[in-house]
Amino acid sequence: MVIFLNGGGVCWDAATCALTGDHGESDFYDWSIQGTEPENRSGMFDITRGDNPFSEYSFIYVSSCTGDAHLGNVTQDYSSSLTVEHRGYVNGTAALAYLAENYPDATEVIVVGKTAGSVAAPIYGGLVADLLPDATVTVFGAQSGAWPDDQRFNADILEGQWGAYSAMPDWAVAGLGVREWGVPRFWSQAARHDPRLVLARFDFAFDPQAASEVTRWIGAEDSDLLEIIDDNEATIEASGATLHSYTAPGADHQIFEPNKFYDLEVNGVRLVDWLDTLVTADPPADVHCDQCGP
Numbered sequence: 001m002v003i004f005l006n007g008g009g010v011c012w013d014a015a016t017c018a019l020t021g022d023h024g025e026s027d028f029y030d031w032s033i034q035g036t037e038p039e040n041r042s043g044m045f046d047i048t049r050g051d052n053p054f055s056e057y058s059f060i061y062v063s064s065c066t067g068d069a070h071l072g073n074v075t076q077d078y079s080s081s082l083t084v085e086h087r088g089y090v091n092g093t094a095a096l097a098y099l100a101e102n103y104p105d106a107t108e109v110i111v112v113g114k115t116a117g118s119v120a121a122p123i124y125g126g127l128v129a130d131l132l133p134d135a136t137v138t139v140f141g142a143q144s145g146a147w148p149d150d151q152r153f154n155a156d157i158l159e160g161q162w163g164a165y166s167a168m169p170d171w172a173v174a175g176l177g178v179r180e181w182g183v184p185r186f187w188s189q190a191a192r193h194d195p196r197l198v199l200a201r202f203d204f205a206f207d208p209q210a211a212s213e214v215t216r217w218i219g220a221e222d223s224d225l226l227e228i229i230d231d232n233e234a235t236i237e238a239s240g241a242t243l244h245s246y247t248a249p250g251a252d253h254q255i256f257e258p259n260k261f262y263d264l265e266v267n268g269v270r271l272v273d274w275l276d277t278l279v280t281a282d283p284p285a286d287v288h289c290d291q292c293g294p
Contacts, residue, residue: 001057001058001059001060001099001103001106001108001109001110002054002057002058002059002060002109002110002111002112003060003062003095003096003099003109003110003111003112003124003128004059004060004061004062004112004114004117005062005064005070005092005111005112005113005114005117005118005120005121005124006061006062006063006064006114006117007064007113007114007115007116007117007118007143008063008064008065008115008116008117009064009067009116009213010067010068010069010116010213010214011067011084011213012067012157012161012162013078013161014078014079014082016067016213017067017076017078017082017084018082019082042257042258042259043255043256043257043258043259043260043261043262044112044256044257044261045059045256045257049262051262051272051273052262052272053272053275053276053279053280054110054279057108057110058103060095060098060099062091062092062095062117063091064088064116064117065091066084066085066086066087066088066091067084067086067088068086068087068088068089068161068162068164069088069116069117069119069120069162070088070089070091070092070117070119070120070124071088071089071119071120071123071158071162071164071167072086072087072088072089072161072162072163072164072167073086073087073088073089073090073162073163073164073166073167074086074087074161074162074163076161086161086162086163088120088162089120089164089167089168092120092124093127096124096127096128096131099128099131099132100131100132104132106132106135107134107135107136108135108136108138108279109128109132109135109136109137109138110137110138110139110140110279111124111125111128111137111138111139111140112140112141112142112256113139113140113141113142113144114142114143114255114256115142115143115144115209115210115253116144116213118141118142118143118144118201119141119144119147119183119186120186121139121140121141122139122141122186122187122189122190122191122197122199123168123172123186123189123190124139125137125138125139125190125197125199126169126171126172126189126190126193126194126197127169129193129194129196129197130169130194136196136198137194137196137197137198138197138198138199138200138278138279139190139197139198139199139200140200140201140202140275140278141200141201141202142201142202142203142255142256143202143203143204143207143210143253143255144183144201144203144210144211145201145203145210145228145229145232145233145245145247146203146210146211146218146225146228146229146232147183147184147211147214147232148182148183148211148214148217148218148228149182149183149184149185149232149235150182150217150218151179151180151182152217153182153214153217154178154179154180154181154182155178155179158178158181158182158183159178159181165178165181171189171192171193172186172189172190172193173189174189174192176189184232184235184236185236185239187199187236187241187243188236188239188240188241190241191239191240191241191242192239192240192241198244198278198283199241199242199243199244200243200244200245200246200278200283201233201243201244201245201246202245202246202247202248202255202271203229203245203247203248204247204248204249204250204251204252204253204255205225205226205229205247205248205249205250205251205289205292205293205294206225206226206250206251206292206293206294207225207251207252207253208225208251208253209253210225210253211225226247226292229247230247233245242283244278244283244284244286245286245287245288246266246269246271246274246286246287246288247266247286247287247288247289247292248264248266248271248289249266249289249291249292249293250292250293250294251294255271266287266288266289267287267288267289267290269284269287274287
């Protein structure tokens with residue numbers, strides 16, 4: 001079973017949450033899920049390909065339509081004409097309840113997070129492990145490796161605007177105050193909660209869109225993104241977690257839907273082969289570009 005947490009951007013005030021397009025999109029977030037049909041997509045959703053490591057898995061596709069990276073549980077009145085239900089955590093845990101009710105005997109569950117959807121992926125991995133304690137649970141989060149652990153962001157956005165800290169299970173925030181509970185720590189908390197979890201991430205080294213919404217809290221230029229990604233991983237692993245990683249060169253963005261999901265190769269290792277090993281055998285060695293420039 002694959003639990004796919006879709007991306008789509010985040011927002012936290014009247015400007016970033018404003019509906020400026022004809023179908024609910026804005027510069028920061030695509031509110032509309034109109035036309036979202038995973039079975040019509042290519043990339044990892046093309047289950048006819050023999051080299052797709054997920055071709056024999058069932059999928060639960062969790063759309064992102066609440067602007068909170070699948071973490072929120074609060075209503076925000078941003079203006080007299082704009083009320084936003086940041087209820088991504090409610091939606092996401094409803095999907096997990098569906099999983100537990102309809103697939104109670106699942107033996108393998110892969111939690112896949114895309115861009116902003118990958119922020120919460122380790123939290124959802126821990127939740128799946130709680131619901132299905134006999135299953136092997138793997139988490140693969142793609143393209144949020146540069147998201148910050150910044151005390152202002154943690155307090156003002158994660159909790160202040162989205163109510164995420166208050167919504168979490170006890171293990172996810174254990175030992176951490178609101179200001180200390182930052183995105184890289186989600187991985188550490190999940191690993192501490194259930195050491196059986198297999199945790200992995202993917203990033204393009206200089207993807208300018210992957211952390212564009214949170215640039216003000218990162219405090220760095222695009223040219224520094226790889227350093228931030230590497231530093232975050234080092235911090236996570238210093239906490240005792242094992243985080244398997246595949247870091248590709250360049251400033252590309254999408255990976256799951258395009259056919260480059262199959263074409264991408266770094267240091268002689270195709271991403272799909274690396275993923276196949278991740279979910280079927282002993283976790284593979286990390287892959288990291290040598291010439292990473294955009």
